[in-house]
Amino acid sequence: MRIIYFVGTAGSGKSSLVSAYKEWLDNNGIDAVIVNLDPGAESIPYVPDADIREWIELREVMDEYSLGPNGAQVVCADLMAMNIEKLTDVLGTYKTNYVLVDTPGQLELFAFRKSSNVIVEALGKERSMTVFLADPMLCKTSNGFISTMMLSSIVQFRLQIPMITVLSKSDLLSDDELDKVLTWFADPDALYGDMLDNDSDPQTVIGMELFKALEGVGVFGDIRHVSSKEETGLEELYAASQQCFFGGEDADIN
Amino acid sequence: MRIIYFVGTAGSGKSSLVSAYKEWLDNNGIDAVIVNLDPGAESIPYVPDADIREWIELREVMDEYSLGPNGAQVVCADLMAMNIEKLTDVLGTYKTNYVLVDTPGQLELFAFRKSSNVIVEALGKERSMTVFLADPMLCKTSNGFISTMMLSSIVQFRLQIPMITVLSKSDLLSDDELDKVLTWFADPDALYGDMLDNDSDPQTVIGMELFKALEGVGVFGDIRHVSSKEETGLEELYAASQQCFFGGEDADIN
Numbered sequence: 001m002r003i004i005y006f007v008g009t010a011g012s013g014k015s016s017l018v019s020a021y022k023e024w025l026d027n028n029g030i031d032a033v034i035v036n037l038d039p040g041a042e043s044i045p046y047v048p049d050a051d052i053r054e055w056i057e058l059r060e061v062m063d064e065y066s067l068g069p070n071g072a073q074v075v076c077a078d079l080m081a082m083n084i085e086k087l088t089d090v091l092g093t094y095k096t097n098y099v100l101v102d103t104p105g106q107l108e109l110f111a112f113r114k115s116s117n118v119i120v121e122a123l124g125k126e127r128s129m130t131v132f133l134a135d136p137m138l139c140k141t142s143n144g145f146i147s148t149m150m151l152s153s154i155v156q157f158r159l160q161i162p163m164i165t166v167l168s169k170s171d172l173l174s175d176d177e178l179d180k181v182l183t184w185f186a187d188p189d190a191l192y193g194d195m196l197d198n199d200s201d202p203q204t205v206i207g208m209e210l211f212k213a214l215e216g217v218g219v220f221g222d223i224r225h226v227s228s229k230e231e232t233g234l235e236e237l238y239a240a241s242q243q244c245f246f247g248g249e250d251a252d253i254n
Numbered sequence: 255m256r257i258i259y260f261v262g263t264a265g266s267g268k269s270s271l272v273s274a275y276k277e278w279l280d281n282n283g284i285d286a287v288i289v290n291l292d293p294g295a296e297s298i299p300y301v302p303d304a305d306i307r308e309w310i311e312l313r314e315v316m317d318e319y320s321l322g323p324n325g326a327q328v329v330c331a332d333l334m335a336m337n338i339e340k341l342t343d344v345l346g347t348y349k350t351n352y353v354l355v356d357t358p359g360q361l362e363l364f365a366f367r368k369s370s371n372v373i374v375e376a377l378g379k380e381r382s383m384t385v386f387l388a389d390p391m392l393c394k395t396s397n398g399f400i401s402t403m404m405l406s407s408i409v410q411f412r413l414q415i416p417m418i419t420v421l422s423k424s425d426l427l428s429d430d431e432l433d434k435v436l437t438w439f440a441d442p443d444a445l446y447g448d449m450l451d452n453d454s455d456p457q458t459v460i461g462m463e464l465f466k467a468l469e470g471v472g473v474f475g476d477i478r479h480v481s482s483k484e485e486t487g488l489e490e491l492y493a494a495s496q497q498c499f500f501g502g503e504d505a506d507i508n
Contacts, residue, residue, distance in 0.1 A: 009362050011328045042322025058323055068296025069312055069323040070359030074265045105324030106360045108263050112392060112401065138366060147366065147408050154401050157460045206411045209470030216463030 002245050003099045003123050007155055008133030009107045009148075013168040013228060017133060018102045019046040020228035021237060025098065028238075032098040035087065037119070038105055039076040040069075048102075050090040055083045073109055081115030084122040091123070099123070111155045120159055128161045129244050131237070133168040139181050140173065142194040143207070150210050153217045162244045166237060170225035178225065185223035188215055256499050257353045257377050261409055262387030263361045263402075267422040267482060271387060272356045273300040274482035275491060279352065282492075286352040289341065291373070292359055293330040294323075302356075304344040309337045327363055335369030338376040345377070353377070365409045374413055382415045383498050385491070387422035393435050394427065396448040397461070404464050407471045416498045420491060424479035432479065439477035442469055 006014045018034055025032045033049035040058035056079045062072040091099065101123075103110040110116045120128055132152040138144040149165070156163040170178055184191040188211070195207050214220065224240060226233030260268045272288055279286045287303035294312035310333045316326040345353060355377075357364045364370045374382055386406040392398040403419070410417040424432055438445040442465070449461050468474065478494055480487030 009366050010324055010360075038324070040323045042325070068359075069294045069327065070264055070292070071296070073323065073360070105322075106264075106327070106362060108360060108362055112263050112389075112405075114391075135366075137368075143411065147412055150404065150408050151366075153460055153464065154404050157397065157464055158401055206407055206471050209467045210407065210411060212470065213463045213467035216466065217460050 001094075001096060001099060001124075001127065002241075003101060003128040004241060005101045005103055005120070005128065005130045005159070005161075006133065007103050007107060007110060007130050008168065009135055009138070009151070010105045012133040012135040014105075014133055015041070015044050015046070015102050016228035017131075017166075017168060017226060018100050019044075020226075020231055021234055022046060022100055024231070024234040024238070030098070030238075031096045032100055033091075033094050033096045035091070035099055035101045037080065037101055037103050037110070039080065040073060040105055041102075044102070049094065050087055052080060052083070052087065055086055056080060073104070073106065074113075077104065077109040077113045077115050081118035084119055087119075088122055107151070107155070111158050116159065120161065125161060127245075129241065130155065130159055130161055130163040131241070132156075132163055132165045134165055136167060136169050136172045136177075136181070139167060140177055142184070142191060142198050145181065145184055145191065146195065146207060146210050146214065149214050149219045153213065153219065156217075164237070164240045164244060165219070165223065166233065167223060167225040169227060169229070170233065171227040171229050182223060182225070185220060188220050255348075255350060255353060255378075255381065256495075257355060257382040258495060259355045259357055259374070259382065259384045259413070259415075260387065261357050261361060261364060261384050262422065263389055263392070263405070264359045266387040266389040268359075268387055269295070269298045269300070269356050270482035271385075271420075271422060271480060272354050273298075274480075274485055275488055276300060276354055278485070278488040278492070284352065284492075285350045286354055287345075287348050287350045289345070289353055289355045291334065291355055291357050291364070293334065294327060294359055295356075298356070303348065304341055306334060306337070306341065309340055310334060327358070327360065328367075331358065331363040331367045331369050335372035338373055341373075342376055361405070361409070365412050370413060374415060379415060381499075383495065384409065384413055384415055384417040385495070386410075386417055386419045388419055390421060390423050390426050390431075390435070393421060394431055396438070396445060396452050399435065399438055399445065400449065400461060400464050400468065403468050403473045407467070407473065410471075418491070418494045418498060419473070419477065420487065421477060421479040423481060423483070424487070425481040425483050436477060436479070439474060442474050 036048040036051045039056040134148045152165050224236045290302040290305045293310045388402045392402050406419050478490045
């Protein structure tokens with residue numbers, strides 16, 4: 001059993017990708033189950049096999065603790081770690097190849113709170129990886145692209161498990177926009193030039209340092225773009241996850 | 255009129271610091287007004303002079319658009335930019351030295367969506383700065399410290415205005431913990447050593463690159479720690495904001 005966390009900022013398309021990827025796996029005869037870890041999810045495009053909302057539901061926490069959505073989301077994130085045993089019990093009843101984990105809507109509630117580490121450890125850190133969803137609307141500008149890629153680096157640093165970054169909802173970009181973003185991934189010099197063109201003020205020194213960090217972290221190179229809507233990029237995502245888990249070898253994945 | 259945005263992850267103490275800082279300014283005869291920009295705020299410890307909730311309220315958006323809290327927060331963030339004129343109209347009626355802006359509970363809703371740039375431009379980018387609140391519970395570990403400081407660098411890069419980072423809610427740390435965190439700020443080598451001690455796996459390369467970026471960005475050096483509860487660090491925050499706005503000169507701040 002291998003575990004894949006789908007992580008990204010609010011609106012980056014996590015739930016849709018989990019749903020589309022599950023369907024792709026089904027169609028290719030690969031067994032997978034879905035875990036919903038978002039206590040605030042109200043409509044999800046799949047039927048979860050395990051669901052944190054069975055034990056923690058955002059609206060209930062709001063009522064019970066008399067909290068607004070902000071405070072309740074923080075409490076939910078912390079309660080999650082305390083209920084992790086119930087989740088691992090449910091998962092223990094499944095015999096499957098992949099567990100697809102749909103993480104909370106707001107990235108920071110997962111990535112920047114201690115409960116995420118507790119969850120990753122409990123489900124098995126050594127058999128886990130992350131798929132980071134880069135929001136296409138944010139990635140369209142050089143500033144947004146660099147910010148998103150830095151955010152993905154921080155998430156990888158926080159969770160300390162292998163990560164694949166995908167450009168999500170690529171159907172929202174025009175062909176030219178998609179080309180531009182893909183070029184930035186493949187050619188750091190192009191990104192650097194565009195960044196300097198757009199940020200012509202003293203703040204650029206930060207951009208330069210962030211850019212250098214991206215180079216060091218090794219962000220540039222391969223990138224997959226996926227569209228849940230058009231069902232594209234899912235096979236590439238599978239190939240990349242195989243590479244990540246097994247280094248490209250055929251493997252017994254139970 | 256100068257504008258100060260208080261930005262930080264959920265639970266980092268933004269509203270409390272805005273409230274405590276306003277009181278400190280009042281007590282020192284310095285005029286300031288408060289703007290609440292959080293459509294999801296349900297109880298805030300101050301009386302706002304302008305309030306985004308007059309036009310956008312999270313619970314109403316949830317009902318009106320039949321959205322859960324996640325989706326509604328994203329919609330609210332985008333609606334904010336469309337209502338900015340109403341806010342600038344209200345602010346135009348005030349003659350004050352400082353506008354303290356309390357930003358949305360979840361950092362990513364402010365920092366990673368386009369509306370934040372629209373708002374900063376509309377209120378006057380050249381007379382604005384950010385106070386980034388570092389969450390003490392996150393900053394206690396070297397991994398969390400580096401992650402938080404990188405996040406603050408990304409926010410600065412996104413907003414492109416000067417920034418002061420403060421260690422928030424310092425009353426939550428023991429003396430030893432506070433010493434450790436302050437040492438990390440002053441002495442990059444100490445941080446680097448602790449990071450290597452704690453992250454003894456291949457992911458450390460990311461930590462090293464993030465660390466180098468922090469050095470390049472110029473995070474190390476001065477740090478202020480504040481406690482809204484104990485009302486400490488507020489004078490230092492004021493001095494730092496003066497330095498940021500006026501380079502330490504006495505200035506006509508209207």
